[in-house]
Amino acid sequence: MRAYQIPFFLPFIYSNRLWSGPASERKISLTFDDGPVLGITDWVLEELEKRGLKATFFMVGDNVRKHPALAQSVMAAGHQIGNHTYHHLSGWKSSTQTYLDDVASCDAILADTVGEAPRFFRPPYGWISPGQAKGLVPAKKIVMWNLLSYDFDPDLSSEILIRECTSRTAPGTIVVFHDQQKTKAQLKKALPDYLDFLVGEGYSTQLLEV
Numbered sequence: 001m002r003a004y005q006i007p008f009f010l011p012f013i014y015s016n017r018l019w020s021g022p023a024s025e026r027k028i029s030l031t032f033d034d035g036p037v038l039g040i041t042d043w044v045l046e047e048l049e050k051r052g053l054k055a056t057f058f059m060v061g062d063n064v065r066k067h068p069a070l071a072q073s074v075m076a077a078g079h080q081i082g083n084h085t086y087h088h089l090s091g092w093k094s095s096t097q098t099y100l101d102d103v104a105s106c107d108a109i110l111a112d113t114v115g116e117a118p119r120f121f122r123p124p125y126g127w128i129s130p131g132q133a134k135g136l137v138p139a140k141k142i143v144m145w146n147l148l149s150y151d152f153d154p155d156l157s158s159e160i161l162i163r164e165c166t167s168r169t170a171p172g173t174i175v176v177f178h179d180q181q182k183t184k185a186q187l188k189k190a191l192p193d194y195l196d197f198l199v200g201e202g203y204s205t206q207l208l209e210v
C-alpha cells in the first residue's frame with residue numbers, strides 16, 4: 001500500500017513543520033530531493049524552464065561538492081535551494097550531534113557554492129528525531145510534504161504515478177520528486193506529463209515560505 005498522502009493527523013502533531021503551502025490560489029510547490037546530479041537535475045531545470053515553473057531543490061551536500069556548477073544554475077534560474085543533510089543521513093540511525101553536524105556541513109558547502117545557507121530543511125526519509133528537530137528549529141524550517149510521487153518505486157508504472165499525482169494535486173500541495181540516479185528513468189517518463197497537467201489545469205508554482 002503506497003501512502004501518497006500523509007495521515008491527516010500528522011500536521012496536527014508536528015504543527016511546526018511545513019506540510020502544505022497556502023491554498024488560496026491555484027498554486028502548488030514542486031520539490032526535488034537528493035540532487036544535484038548531472039544528467040538529471042539539469043534536465044529537470046530545462047523541463048521547468050520550458051513551462052515557466054519554479055521549484056525547491058533539497059540538496060545533499062556531497063552532491064553539491066561534486067556538482068557545484070549545477071547547484072549554481074539552480075540558484076541562477078530563480079529556484080529555491082533547501083538543505084537535505086551532507087550525507088543523506090537517516091535521523092533514525094544517527095546521534096543528534098552527528099545529525100546536526102551533517103546539516104551544518106551541508107549549510108557550509110551551500111553557503112560557499114551559492115552564497116547562502118538555506119532556511120529550509122527536509123529530513124532524508126522524512127524521519128527526524130524530536131531532539132534533532134529541536135536542534136534545528138527555529139533557525140531552520142522543516143519541510144515535509146502532502147503528496148509523495150513514489151518516483152523511487154521500481155514497481156510503479158509511470159502511468160499510475162501520473163494518475164495518482166494528478167488526481168491528488170490541489171491548491172497548496174507540496175509534492176516530492178527525486179533528482180537522482182535511481183529515479184532518473186521514472187522521472188524522465190513521468191515528470192513532463194505531470195508538469196503539462198499543472199499548466200493545462202491552470203496551476204502555477206510557489207516557492208516555500210515560512
Ligand SMILES: [Zn+2]
Pocket residue numbers: 033034084088123124125
Ligand atoms: Zn532524500
